[in-house]
Amino acid sequence: MDISSTARLPRGAIALAAVRFLLYLGVQAAYFIGVIGTLTYELEASTAAIALAVGLFNLFIILGNACGGSLLDTRGPAVHTLVALATAAATSFAFQLVSVSMASVLAMSAGFGLATGLGFTFLSSYPAYLTIDTEELKRANALLSVVSNAAVVVGPTIGGIIATVLPAQRVFVFAGVLAILGVLPAAVLLRRIGGAPAAERALGRADDEVSSAGTFADSARAVFSVPSLALLFLVGVLAYAGYGAFDPLESLYYRDVLQVEISWMGWLSSAAGVGSVAGAMLAMRVPHRLITVRTLMLLIAAEGAACILYVGTDNVICAICGQVLLGCAFGMVTPLQNTLVQINAPLSLLGRVNSVMNAGFNGAGVLPLFAAPVLADLFGVQAVLVGASCVVLAVPLIALVLRLGKGE
Numbered sequence: 001m002d003i004s005s006t007a008r009l010p011r012g013a014i015a016l017a018a019v020r021f022l023l024y025l026g027v028q029a030a031y032f033i034g035v036i037g038t039l040t041y042e043l044e045a046s047t048a049a050i051a052l053a054v055g056l057f058n059l060f061i062i063l064g065n066a067c068g069g070s071l072l073d074t075r076g077p078a079v080h081t082l083v084a085l086a087t088a089a090a091t092s093f094a095f096q097l098v099s100v101s102m103a104s105v106l107a108m109s110a111g112f113g114l115a116t117g118l119g120f121t122f123l124s125s126y127p128a129y130l131t132i133d134t135e136e137l138k139r140a141n142a143l144l145s146v147v148s149n150a151a152v153v154v155g156p157t158i159g160g161i162i163a164t165v166l167p168a169q170r171v172f173v174f175a176g177v178l179a180i181l182g183v184l185p186a187a188v189l190l191r192r193i194g195g196a197p198a199a200e201r202a203l204g205r206a207d208d209e210v211s212s213a214g215t216f217a218d219s220a221r222a223v224f225s226v227p228s229l230a231l232l233f234l235v236g237v238l239a240y241a242g243y244g245a246f247d248p249l250e251s252l253y254y255r256d257v258l259q260v261e262i263s264w265m266g267w268l269s270s271a272a273g274v275g276s277v278a279g280a281m282l283a284m285r286v287p288h289r290l291i292t293v294r295t296l297m298l299l300i301a302a303e304g305a306a307c308i309l310y311v312g313t314d315n316v317i318c319a320i321c322g323q324v325l326l327g328c329a330f331g332m333v334t335p336l337q338n339t340l341v342q343i344n345a346p347l348s349l350l351g352r353v354n355s356v357m358n359a360g361f362n363g364a365g366v367l368p369l370f371a372a373p374v375l376a377d378l379f380g381v382q383a384v385l386v387g388a389s390c391v392v393l394a395v396p397l398i399a400l401v402l403r404l405g406k407g408e
Helices: 013-042 047-075 077-097 102-124 134-165 168-181 183-193 216-225 227-243 246-258 263-283 293-311 316-344 347-379 381-405
Strands: none
Touching: 013 047, 013 077, 013 102, 013 134, 013 168, 013 183, 013 246, 013 263, 047 077, 047 102, 047 246, 047 347, 077 102, 077 168, 077 183, 102 134, 102 168, 102 316, 102 347, 134 168, 134 263, 134 316, 168 183, 216 227, 216 347, 227 293, 227 316, 227 347, 227 381, 246 263, 246 347, 246 381, 263 316, 293 316, 293 381, 316 347, 347 381
16 A cells, blocks of 8 residues: 555544454454364364354354444444443453353354454444545545455464464454454544544435434335445345355365365465455555446456355365455455445444444355255265355346346
8 A cells, every 4th residue: 555545544544444453353363263263173063063153153243233333323433442342352351261162162153253243333334434525435445454354364374373382262362452452543543533423424425315213224224225225235145145155164175175284274364365455455546436336246246256266176276366366356345335335324324224234244144054064965065165156256247237237
């Protein structure tokens, strides 16, 4: 990211990026290795047990997202920030007080999912509290994606190092310390935005298109009353349904198809992070005229194509290349998607609108968890992963063709 790219960042964006980085670095270091790795390598859990852990994680992300969005909209950034940081620290340290068992890992998956969902609001909603300018929003969202994806690079690497010398459970100590350190940039951020709900602002459109009433149901109506938000929601839900098969099967793909050790869970995730940082930096260069739903759908299709390369062979080099390309596409998708939502939703509902969007995405990711173990027994882990990748590729392309067919 060059100096000129920071010239249009709103005040407070650096502090916000620091909070996001610290929290997400903990998630990336701890969840995949600390939960999935412990189940796969230490407890030798079944596919169904791994699917249950992932399902709990996603379910509690949805719950945390809903709570976080409501806290932000109704109580303001100060209360939301306090709760998010405290929950992340508490759940991480709590896991150190129990022995490793199926029950404790499942409980940790739920608690850490709640903390992750609460923290997601920093990424999805906070930029709109800092600026009303679309270009600044795009750059702030791109910066958040850069640091998030840098966490994807660094976090699994640190987690992999910890897991080579200590029990995988200890990676959560690292996550807890980072949550405590997040208090420092959070204090700077809250001074920038006043520590109270910001005044309602127009974000490039009239707020009378949607209700600004305060209930979660109103937020859902807001999503479906704006065509661009509704399309974002529907395409995202269908694409995430394809990704849902990856979570319970990915570690088995590493172990049984690629035949690599647990530390490779970190290295391959880091490869995706490298691509994601590059993609997020490219997102800063996207012209204003291309900040559209059409661009987003093409990028989601590119994610699907990269997934096919990632899981389509038993060659670890191909897997690394696929992860880098997947990360690059994902790194562009996230800031553009968040910018589109922030432009089209009123600030008084933005936290809960994002909660609705992400509830749909994470909920769609949960549904395949029930089918993935059965399908893997019938067709094999790799075949299911390739099929899921094809879904991610096809859904946005079909939606784009249908949209063009209607002359949109």
